[in-house]
Amino acid sequence: MTGHDRPRAPPPPGTKNDDSWVDSVREHLSVPHNWIAPAAAAALTLGALTFYQSYLRRIPGTNHIAPSFFRRRSLFGKVTSVGDGDGFHMFHTPGGRLAGWGWLRRVPKDRKQLKGRTISIRIAGVDAPEGAHFGRPAQPFAAEALAYLESYLLHKRVRAYIYKRDQYERVVATAYVRKPPFFFPRKDVGMEMLKRGLAVTYEGKTGAEFGGAKMEARYRDAEAVAKKKGRGLWGVATAAGGKKQEIESPMEYKKRMKGLEGGQVMGERGGKV
16 A cells, blocks of 8 residues: 555644534534523523622621622621620621521620621711720710610621721721611611710711711711700719710810820830939
C-alpha cells in the first residue's frame, strides 16, 4: 500500500474540512427541550444562591455585614441584651418564623454561646442619659432609660434598618418592634424613647444619623412635645422652689467629663514635676 492509498485521519472537530460537529450541535440546540431545562435549572440555582446570600444567610456580627447592605437592607432578629439607654445586641434571625426561627431553630440563651454571634445596634437619632461607668457618675434618668429599654426590647423581635457602622463598631439603625395586643402599626423604638423624655435628639455636628431629613424632623417634634409637657428628664426640678432647670444633655455631659478628666491628668502630671 502506497502513501497515497493509506486512509487519512479525520480532521479535528471545528476545522474547515469537517462541519459535522458544528452541524450536530446546531441540530441539538434546535430542539428546545434540549437546552431550556438546563438553562432554567442554572438560572434557578443562581437565583436561589443570590436570594440566600441576601436574605437568608445569618450575619453573626457587625464586621460580617457587606457594605452594600447599608441603607438598602434591614436586619430582623431577637434582642439578647440591652447595654444602655440607646443600644442593644441582636441575634440575627433571617427569615423569621418562616425560616424556622422559634420552632425549628433556636436562639441561644447562654452568654458563652452568644459571644461573638450578635450584632451591636446603636439606635439612630437619639441619645439617652449616660449611666455610671469608668468612674463617672450617672446622669439623671439614666437608670430609668435603661430599665424602659430593657422592658421594651429584651427578648423581643426587632427590625433594624441599618445605615452605617460607628467608631465603636456598632451598627447605627432605626429599630422597630411590634407590641401586643395590637401588632400594627409597629413602634419606632427611638421615637418612643423621645416621647417619654428618656432620650434627647442626637446633637453631634458630625456623624449624626437620623435616617433622613423627614425622620429627623419627626424626632425633633417629639422631643419638643416631651419637653413642653415636662416628661422624663425634662421634668427635672431644683430642690428649692421647684423651678425647672436646664438639663445637661448626654453630649454636654461627656464633654464636661472629658474636660474634668483632662484637667485631673494635667494636675497629676504637674504634681509629679
